[in-house]
Amino acid sequence: MNSITQSMQFIPIGYYLFFCTMLFCIGVTGVLIKRNALLILMSVELMINSINLLLAAFSTYLNDPAGQIFVFFIMVVAAAEVAIGLAIIVVIYRTTHSIDIDILNKLKW
Amino acid sequence: MFTKYIFFFLSILALYSALMVLMSKKPIHSVLYLTLTFFAIAGHYVLLNAQFLAVVHVIVYAGAIMVLFLFTVMLLNLNKEEVSPKPLWIKTVVIIAGGTLMIVLIGIFRGYDIAIKTDPFLTQIGLVKNLGRVLYKDYLLPFELSSILFLTAMVGAVLLGKKEQI
Numbered sequence: 001m002n003s004i005t006q007s008m009q010f011i012p013i014g015y016y017l018f019f020c021t022m023l024f025c026i027g028v029t030g031v032l033i034k035r036n037a038l039l040i041l042m043s044v045e046l047m048i049n050s051i052n053l054l055l056a057a058f059s060t061y062l063n064d065p066a067g068q069i070f071v072f073f074i075m076v077v078a079a080a081e082v083a084i085g086l087a088i089i090v091v092i093y094r095t096t097h098s099i100d101i102d103i104l105n106k107l108k109w
Numbered sequence: 110m111f112t113k114y115i116f117f118f119l120s121i122l123a124l125y126s127a128l129m130v131l132m133s134k135k136p137i138h139s140v141l142y143l144t145l146t147f148f149a150i151a152g153h154y155v156l157l158n159a160q161f162l163a164v165v166h167v168i169v170y171a172g173a174i175m176v177l178f179l180f181t182v183m184l185l186n187l188n189k190e191e192v193s194p195k196p197l198w199i200k201t202v203v204i205i206a207g208g209t210l211m212i213v214l215i216g217i218f219r220g221y222d223i224a225i226k227t228d229p230f231l232t233q234i235g236l237v238k239n240l241g242r243v244l245y246k247d248y249l250l251p252f253e254l255s256s257i258l259f260l261t262a263m264v265g266a267v268l269l270g271k272k273e274q275i
Contacts, residue, residue, distance in 0.1 A: 010225060013223055014221055015116065015120075018218065019124070021211060021214045022124055023124065024214075025208070025210050025211035026124070029204060030130065032206065033199075033203045038182065042139060053150055056154060056159050058223075060159060063232055063234060065234040065235075065240055068159055068161070068162055068235060071162055072240075077255075078169075080262035083177065090181065090185065090269070090270060091270075
């Protein structure tokens with residue numbers, strides 16, 4: 001009984017689920033709605049961050065450090081991804097003088 | 110409950126600045142709002158007593174990644190509004206699609222609850238001492254491999270950024 005009354009005081013894991021879902025959906029909307037390659041990359045970062053937070057929340061609530069280690073590795077991969085992605089954006093800007101992704105339709109057909 | 114108020118404050122701050130990332134006209138404002146979102150998420154990590162992750166998040170995201178974004182925006186002089194934004198009907202469709210995804214996911218997660226094994230505010234697993242022990246004992250090989258990944262990314266970024274064509 002004591003543990004139940006104590007656990008009622010915590011932030012329920014559902015709150016984290018809702019919050020991360022909203023953040024993730026904002027990221028998805030950003031990827032779909034924007035034409036600027038830089039902003040698309042930023043929206044992807046937003047999605048990665050929402051997933052990271054959810055992973056860390058579950059890891060803490062289940063008392064398992066593996067989740068937080070995973071978050072660490074996801075951050076590692078995200079940093080490498082951003083470095084490469086921004087280098088690609090710089091190259092795109094140099095060749096087409098724009099970072100509008102709708103111009104880059106040479107590989108479409 | 111004090112922690113609940115902090116949670117709601119950080120959540121609303123993060124969601125508001127995430128929305129402003131999409132709604133800002135200039136890319137530089139989007140970058141700054143994204144930094145604000147990252148700081149709010151770092152606050153969430155502190156709230157979860159994941160201190161190592163909070164510090165790493167601030168260093169990696171707010172310190173490294175956002176500086177990279179700022180440099181790209183400023184050096185390429187990209188700080189102008191989108192020349193040809195998507196037509197209004199596409200925006201409407203996208204917002205409907207994103208909202209539907211959110212409703213579906215929230216409908217799935219609604220009522221979900223797990224048995225909490227530990228007090229989230231007293232747990233010790235997020236501290237540097239414990240995470241470092243796990244990282245260097247159980248996850249040593251992935252940790253070393255991630256350094257190779259960084260080396261590859263560094264070489265790739267330098268190669269892509271070179272002026273002359275390869």
